[in-house]
Amino acid sequence: xxxxxxxxxxxxxxxxxxxxxxxxxxxxxxxxxxxxxxxxxxxxxxxxxxxxxxxxxxxxxxxxxxxxxxxxxxxxxxxxxxxxxxxxxxxxxxxxxxxxxxxxxxxxxxxxxxxxxxxxxxxxxxxxxxxxxxxxxxxxxxxxxxxxxxxxxxxxxxxxxxxxxxxxxxxxxxxxx
Amino acid sequence: xxxxxxxxxxxxxxxxxxxxxxxxxxxxxxxxxxxxxxxxxxxxxxxxxxxxxxxxxxxxxxxxxxxxxxxxxxxxxxxxxxxxxxxxxxxxxxxxxxxxxxxxxxxxxxxxxxxxxxxxxxxxxxxxxxxxxxxxxxx
Numbered sequence: 025x026x027x028x029x030x031x032x033x034x035x036x037x038x039x040x041x042x043x044x045x046x047x048x049x050x051x052x053x054x055x056x057x058x059x060x061x062x063x064x065x066x067x068x069x070x071x072x073x074x075x076x077x078x079x080x081x082x083x084x085x086x087x088x089x090x091x092x093x094x095x096x097x098x099x100x101x102x103x104x105x106x107x108x109x110x111x112x113x114x115x116x117x118x119x120x121x122x123x124x125x126x127x128x129x130x131x132x133x134x135x136x137x138x139x140x141x142x143x144x145x146x147x148x149x150x151x152x153x154x155x156x157x158x159x160x161x162x163x164x165x166x167x168x169x170x171x172x173x174x175x176x177x178x179x180x181x182x183x184x185x186x187x188x189x190x191x192x193x194x195x196x197x198x199x200x201x
Numbered sequence: 202x203x204x205x206x207x208x209x210x211x212x213x214x215x216x217x218x219x220x221x222x223x224x225x226x227x228x229x230x231x232x233x234x235x236x237x238x239x240x241x242x243x244x245x246x247x248x249x250x251x252x253x254x255x256x257x258x259x260x261x262x263x264x265x266x267x268x269x270x271x272x273x274x275x276x277x278x279x280x281x282x283x284x285x286x287x288x289x290x291x292x293x294x295x296x297x298x299x300x301x302x303x304x305x306x307x308x309x310x311x312x313x314x315x316x317x318x319x320x321x322x323x324x325x326x327x328x329x330x331x332x333x334x335x336x337x338x339x340x
Binding site: 050051053054055056057123148149150152153154155156158159 | 246247249259260263264266267286287288289290291292
């Protein structure tokens with residue numbers, strides 16, 4: 025009898041492990057940057073190559089850093105939402121235009137609208153590597169202290185904002201108050 | 202006819218020879234060997250079951266370029282691995298490290314083997330204690 029109970033327990037444990045594995049998306053990798061200082065960078069702007077933008081622009085501020093490109097379908101999907109979020113003035117959004125063509129990026133911003141305070145132009149993907157970017161769109165939440173608080177891979181939408189970003193923002197602003 | 206056939210077979214085989222890594226080789230053969238070894242240990246995170254040596258996605262090309270740069274700057278293989286893990290996480294290395302959170306990957310198989318050996322020894326011992334049933338042989 026004890027033998028059967030042991031077998032059943034082992035079976036249930038295995039089912040539990042497999043069931044937990046089913047819900048996980050293997051293309052979404054945990055970022056080792058969470059709770060670490062956000063990578064520093066300084067790059068020409070998409071809008072004006074003579075001006076630069078970078079991590080010093082938002083020092084001491086809580087911001088979103090959004091990795092985007094015109095070749096990225098998910099970026100097109102989230103663009104409307106980013107415009108809406110920027111319009112609500114809840115948080116500044118900084119863009120990093122990753123491995124893109126400047127002309128394409130410019131006409132994208134001019135035709136679809138520009139949700140970003142500024143977009144950095146990461147032509148050769150060097151800054152993208154520092155951020156551990158592997159699939160645009162990616163959105164990082166940077167705390168006022170300069171640490172990465174959260175990373176979202178995939179298009180942004182209201183559900184993600186409410187479910188993942190807002191609670192973290194509330195927790196930090198509550199703690200510093 | 203035969204020559205035509207040989208020509209087309211050769212043409213087919215040649216497809217696999219198309220180079221993915223278009224960068225120039227290191228002049229020092231030792232460096233080149235190190236480089237080849239490194240890029241066949243790093244996972245392409247866009248196409249997760251390929252190394253950056255086998256992938257022609259631009260991220261793989263970027264990482265090959267960075268590894269090349271770090272090597273020419275004199276960084277050791279371990280330092281380059283640290284650089285990649287700090288940015289992309291443990292998953293980026295095909296051969297996980299034997300420390301920290303990845304230790305479980307190395308311990309679990311040995312543990313399961315140990316449990317298996319223990320169970321077999323127990324079962325065999327129990328069976329050896331059983332009386333031998335001669336009646337079954339006689340009939």
